[in-house]
Amino acid sequence: MARLREFEIGDALDGVMSVFWRQGYEGASMQDIEAATGLNKQSLYRIFPDKRAMYLAALERYEANEFAKAEEVLAGAGTARSRFETLFGGVIALAAQGDRRGCFLCNAAADQGQEDDEATAAVSAAMQRLEKIFRKALAASPPYDRDRKAREDRAAALLASYLGLRILTKADAPLRVIKSAASAAIKAI
């Protein structure tokens, strides 16, 4: 009956995400998005009602990608400390490579000058999911904290440290500082 779509929506979404990630909401023009996806406006607007919807979809995709990776790392073998060491090591590696994109979710949190309630809610929910992943990882291996509260505090502290590391990376802080912060955060486990 009708012609089939010739591209994968997921591929287009990857392009959309990378643009918003690097340039933020207002900083990304439709031209940029066309270039990054290899599609033109009409094809894009057939998938998404408007630019905001693209942004929200990009946020979702980032969360799905990034959290899957984090979950994989944190569910690996070894002690909780060694696994968080791997996770934080990844952040350091990005910083060392000069990857200054930072964490898209953090960027989004700071970006929402436009006071987009939907985006704020999405970021907030994502942060809580990440906290849950951290908590689960702490609960699954020694050293075990005595009570639930202590475990929750530790997970939250690791989350704050993780976000802080990514902000420091984005802010182009010296690698020395980033490494120091990661090292001390790990030691505290």
Added chain:
Amino acid sequence: MARLREFEIGDALDGVMSVFWRQGYEGASMQDIEAATGLNKQSLYRIFPDKRAMYLAALERYEANEFAKAEEVLAGAGTARSRFETLFGGVIALAAQGDRRGCFLCNAAADQGQEDDEATAAVSAAMQRLEKIFRKALAASPPYDRDRKAREDRAAALLASYLGLRILTKADAPLRVIKSAASAAIKAI
């Protein structure tokens, strides 16, 4: 010879800062800035060459204001732990009040989709100054770390935690998580 200026540049700068703080660079229009300062374009452009200069000046002002406060708190009486407790308590209080502006410097770090090297450098320098303030506070009171490296690590970790707390606030994370993170970060001192 000539008429005198009727307003304080500092007052205007406060207005400029508050707009950029809340709305980011791209999100703040000249109209917004006119409204916030109570001045019109011509008066503003007589002080600043362009919008970017206003943004950079606002960053400087934020740093001067905020770091002065932080330095005051961290130079107070008591142990290092108690002083950082006060500092982090302030962040929690802002979150509890529903102040979601976050840290202007963090926002700026994430905001720079426009790849403004000057702004990046300013943020980076500010972060390093803050790290220095933290380090100084740790060096000035017990518990003393054995070596300089340990003290540096601790300062960097506290900085990451501090930034993470502010991001969590901006991201509208539950107050419970913010309090947990602060509490665990303090305990690690």
Added chain:
DNA sequence: TGAATAGTTGACCATTCGGTCCGCAATTAC
């Protein structure tokens, strides 16, 4: 064959943007 959808190109829209310019009233110092 024919209806329906996908994709491309380019024109087009109103709006907003940062920034400039002009004119006018007020104020200051010589």
Added chain:
DNA sequence: GTAATTGCGGACCGAATGGTCAACTATTCA
């Protein structure tokens, strides 16, 4: 008075914005 400057208001500029529409080709399935 006169020159110089400040502040205000509004007109104005070119450029870029997000988004729409029309025209055309290609592809699919009934």
